[in-house]
Amino acid sequence: MRTWHATGKEEGPSRIMRHLTKLLLGLVVLLQPWTAAAQQPPLAFGVLNQQSPALTAERWNPILHYTSTVSGVPLQLKMGRTVQETNSMMARGEFDFVFTNHNFQSEFDSLGFKVIARWAGEPIRAVIAVPADSPIQNLHQLAGKRVSFPSNEAFVAYAVPLVALKRAGVRVEEVFGGNQEGTLAQLKARRVEAGAVNSRFLGQYAEREHVQFREIYVSEGFPDLAVIAHPRVPAATVERVRRALLGMSSDTAAASILTLAKSKGFEAATDRDYDGVRRIYRLVGQ
Known part of the structure; x- marks a missing residue:
């Protein structure tokens, strides 16, 4: 059934469909940037x-x-x-x-x-840490000891402490933990005498794992x-x-x-x- 308004204009299904088609086409145009981004x-x-x-x-x-x-x-x-x-x-x-x-x-x-x-x-700093009850008090007492580093490509947890050890004339046995967490896990398990890490991770790990470490070296900030x-x-x-x-x-x-x-x-x-x-x-x- 068709409906006629006072204007005399037809308001039937075909006219309504034309309005809906225009509306849908407009929405497609508006949504094109978001669709492209999603794809x-x-x-x-x-x-x-x-x-x-x-x-x-x-x-x-x-x-x-x-x-x-x-x-x-x-x-x-x-x-x-x-x-x-x-x-x-x-x-x-x-x-x-x-x-x-x-x-x-x-x-x-x-x-x-x-x-x-x-x-x-x-700023981040290099930290060389030992277990809280360790007898080691300074870098010189690390001579010949096992010290863990995340990797030999780390900056603040390898290059910086390595420079400090060389300047102190100390050679250590390098052990690698794979990442910051790995080095701290080795230190927690006492598989090494000390660990070199990023200062930001030392506190976070100690808090999460309920373990205490003591810093024996802290570098300048980077x-x-x-x-x-x-x-x-x-x-x-x-x-x-x-x-x-x-x-x-x-x-x-x-x-x-x-x-x-x-x-x-x-x-x-x-x-x-x-x-x-x-x-x-x-x-x-x-």
Whole structure:
């Protein structure tokens, strides 16, 4: 049945269908940018092996989900099974963004990565720690002892303490834990006399595992790890990701994510901020 209004215009099913068709076409046009973004393959976001893959995912997946949502740039966590494998992936260009400081070693420094941010908070320091009841009181008493390091490519947990040990004239038996957590686990189990780690992880591990350590060496401060972008990533895309990371600390929607990650967010950073990191790496031939 057709309906006629006072205007004399037909308001039947065919007219209603034409209105609905126009409305649907308009919605399709409006949704095209979001559809394209959803179909865009995610960019690989590499993370240095400081913790186990499970703990890394627990910390970083919420951060990357937030950053992807805010920036409109889909990001996906990617890392190798070991530090060496992750570094090799970086060298082969498998990451679009990376959270690391190993790029400042000589062999990676020419890859062209750009520093866009860094983990916020106090500077990181190298710490050599022993069990709280250990008789060892200073570096000289480590001579000939087993000391664990995350890997021989670590910056603050290998290159920095190695320079300190060399300056003290002390040689130790190097043992590798695979990552920060692995080194602290070796120290907790007393398979080594001392462990060299990033100051940020020492306190977190001790609190979580209910164990006490004592610091016998603490280095000067260095900027925390950087977020770097591969030169192939378009500048506009890099800027969107950078702004999303820097905005986390002031966004209430990110508060629970940062609490879970035990993070204050991210701070602005430049390549020149890491000249001191390069200097230490060069002192140990890296």
